Amino acid sequence: MLHLKLKIEKRLERFKCENFLISVVSLIISLVIMGIFIWINTGNFADVVETYKELFTWPFFPELGLVDTILKMIPLALIALGLLVVFKMKVWNIGAEGQLYLGAMATTWGALFLFKNMSNSISMITLLLIFGAIAGALWALIPAILKAFLKLDEIVTTLMLNYIAVYWLNYLIYGPWKDPKGFNFPLTAVFPKNSWLPELGDTGIHIGIIITFILVFVTYFIMYKTHLGFELKIIGDNPKAARYSGISIEKNLIIAMIFSGALAGLAGSIQVLGVQHRLQHGFSTGYGYTAIIVAWLARLNPFSAVIVAFLFGGLLVGGEQLQIVMRFPISMISALQGLILFSLLASEAIFKYRIKITKNDPIKIGGEFNGNT
């Protein structure tokens, strides 16, 4: 009897700038697939051209939507920077959204109650940002400890903590923190002007962008220039080897999660201080989840993360414009985002693995499919 076996194995040869290539190819593939959908939908190829023209111009030109794109880039980039540190050691923090909420809540607490009478704007803002970062870090510390000492799966715990954070926020804005002059609407009072993040000149962009750029370098430094970054990489590549060589997985896990939570908390803090100036629903449009795609698409590289965050910000802004110009439904934009991630994962598999057909080998069963990067 002839046995034909499909075996999936890692390619040995590597392409030049493979990671960059994968991202670009998957982007192109998803745009092509989306284009076909649009073509089928409207029956007019000119619509496809018009769609992409709109998608690639409006979000990126100063007089048009550039400011909006940058404002959306800031939280995405900050969260993604934190995420790529934990992702590097293959710990899946899905809880950035919750950590963002905690940061926003702590900042609101500070701005409306603890330091509301502070006269020095700079120290007030610094204090509030630190407050938000600490809250996010503490929220991330819970699943980190649970994983380090009880071996609880962090995907489940971080995800569930998101819901707790959302309900906590609900409790606060419907109850004790509700704006007394807000006609019972679920939102807090507007923060004192002293706590608003200053704008860069007259651009409409707040100083959160400077903080973001500083943190890009900080993250790069941690990941590539410190012992910690080296240990994280080893743990991610081979946890057993890491443990044999005396690296404490628990310690690194906790440090990385704290860093990741702090950046998400900071993003929440910046979002309420820089854009919303009060706490209410809709201050995050799922940035904590979108940032996961950003970190992944950036191949866990801090510099790419900013670029990808910028492009994704553009995608969000462009999506709204497509509704205006092309009258597309919002779901089309979500579909495009999903397509990008999907083709990214698919192209990664295609680039890194190949399928080998072997004959008459009944003893060896199944293939290997473990690890990447």
Next chain:
Amino acid sequence: MKKVFLIVLIISLLTLSITAVAKPLKVAFIYIGPTGDAGWTYAHDQGRIYAEKVLDGKITTTYIESVPEGMESYNTIKSLAKRGYNVIFTTSFGYMDATLMAAQEFPKIHFFHCSGYKTAENMTAYFGRMYQPRFLSGIVAGMMTKSNIIGYVAAHPIPEVIRGINAFALGVKLVNPRAKVKVVWTNTWYDPATEKEAALSLIDAGADVIAQHQDSPAPQQAAQERGVYSIGYNSDMSAFAPKAHLTAPIWNWGVFYVDVLQKIIDGTYKHGNVWLGMKDGVVDLAPFGHMVPENVKTIVEVFKKAIIDGEFDPFQGPIYDQSGNLRVKTGSKLSDEELLSMNWFVDNVEGKIPETSSE
């Protein structure tokens, strides 16, 4: 030579002004949910479509769905302004501050914000007296219930919703003093799963009519599944629950949109605060289901006419609150200010309004 030049100038100016007049008004809508929600956003979008049909050639319209509330919406509104839209409708409370900010930045654009209270030279706050048809739907519920427990799935504990619940409960009380209205808060405008859960929990608690202040028809479907009656909201939801749907208080935004857009075209529109009622046609009651008996229809028609003629107001005294205090004396009625800031329940409502801190 000069004369010729002048004539040419005048003619060209004339043609310019004519083309300027003939250019259609660009109208944009910002929606909180998807247009297919069969509720709040759907109702606004029907209004948009209606206006486009009636003012054919004089306006062009567009819309953006599912725009999150808060200041981030400011950039969305601004992008419409940059694209040359002359009239912008923002159709949820949470856009109020962003709309005001945009109105101050673009004084030549007309802004209309739904369900808020802030206005400007070029910004109108508009809403409808939904409590009027809600009262009528309460009459229907009160006459149709057998268990004397009526369930009410409610979104947020804000004056708009509380006012609706009270008007509904007063309608119930008018025809059935023993019936109670049980309220469950969902804390969301649009979340079909949560809305349905809330409706089912009310049915489990004995409710045999389900009313709602939600944007999806999920509570209607829950009622139909369990074989009880329901009262819809926003638009005629009978297609989703033909066996359950008794009627629904509904929005007819088209009437309002056509009116203001025509006035803007004519250059006669004055901004301010407008609160339109049944007599303006902006709010109404959906057609009755086949299970609603004639006597119920007759009573509702009588009160409908009285409300339209201004002879009856759902909030005329005597009205008692939950703790038995007389809130509105016989012979008087609540003012608009009192209605807009209402934060207490009438005596036949079972439910709690979360307290506001006094800070």
